[in-house]
Each structure stands twice: as C-alpha cells, then as structure tokens.
Amino acid sequence: MRTMLAIAALCFPVMTMAQITSSENSNCTISRAGMACRGSGGGIQIKVEEQDRPTLYVSDMRLDAGASLDDPNALSDYLILGVNGGDLLNEKTPLRHVSLDKGSVTLMPRGKPFRLRNNGSDTVEFQLIEIRR
Numbered sequence: 001m002r003t004m005l006a007i008a009a010l011c012f013p014v015m016t017m018a019q020i021t022s023s024e025n026s027n028c029t030i031s032r033a034g035m036a037c038r039g040s041g042g043g044i045q046i047k048v049e050e051q052d053r054p055t056l057y058v059s060d061m062r063l064d065a066g067a068s069l070d071d072p073n074a075l076s077d078y079l080i081l082g083v084n085g086g087d088l089l090n091e092k093t094p095l096r097h098v099s100l101d102k103g104s105v106t107l108m109p110r111g112k113p114f115r116l117r118n119n120g121s122d123t124v125e126f127q128l129i130e131i132r133r
Helices: 002-011
Strands: 026-031 034-039 044-046 055-063 068-070 077-082 087-090 096-099 105-108 115-118 124-132
Touching: 055 068, 087 124
Parallel strands: 026 055
Antiparallel strands: 026 034, 044 055, 055 124, 068 115, 077 105, 077 124, 087 096, 087 115
16 A cells, blocks of 8 residues: 555655735726726735745736726736737737737736826726736
C-alpha cells in the first residue's frame, strides 16, 4: 500500500492553490464630468510574496455615454473583461474598437497608450485588471 502511495505521489503533478482577497475593492463610474470611485481605489490586490513580483489590481468600471478612460499607468499591462455588452473606441493609435460582450477579454499592453471612449448611448460596464510588473 505504501509503495502505491509513493508511486502515485511521484506521478501526479503538485497543485498550488492561491486565495484572492477582496480587501481593496473599488468600483468606479466615469462620466463626462469626471471619475468617482468607491473603495480604496486599488482594486483587488493579489500578492504572492514580498519579493519583486507582478501584482494584480481589479476594478469594476462603468463608463457613461460619451465618457472616456485614459491609460492610468503606461508601465502596466491591462486586461479588459466585458460584462454587459457594448463597445469602446480606442482614440489613440492603433484606432480600433474594444468589444465588451460578456466573456470577452482584450489586452492593452504596456507601452502602448490608450484612451477608451464610450461612443454608445448607454452606460457600459467592464472589469479593468491592471498587471504591475
């Protein structure tokens, strides 16, 4: 029995679990007048260790019709996760549309500035995930 247990332990890969805590939630609404956030503003922070490792910040965003979101930090990568549908227009080169269909994911890589504008007539919702390296 012990031999079978030892063989099983060597043959199966080891999995490591991580827990995401929501101690720093933020919800932001952006209108033509400006941006208002509730929470600590940092989003959900995930840290592996105190070493120099990538850090993840998650924020729930709402963009009113005509409002825009400028690249908050040019040194970070961003993922945009669609929530309720809609479309954003990137007003900086390369000019293209960002889909906010439920389940869609768009990468906005660091070093490529963006300005996302809601050209629709309805408020759009999405999650903005910042990856700081």
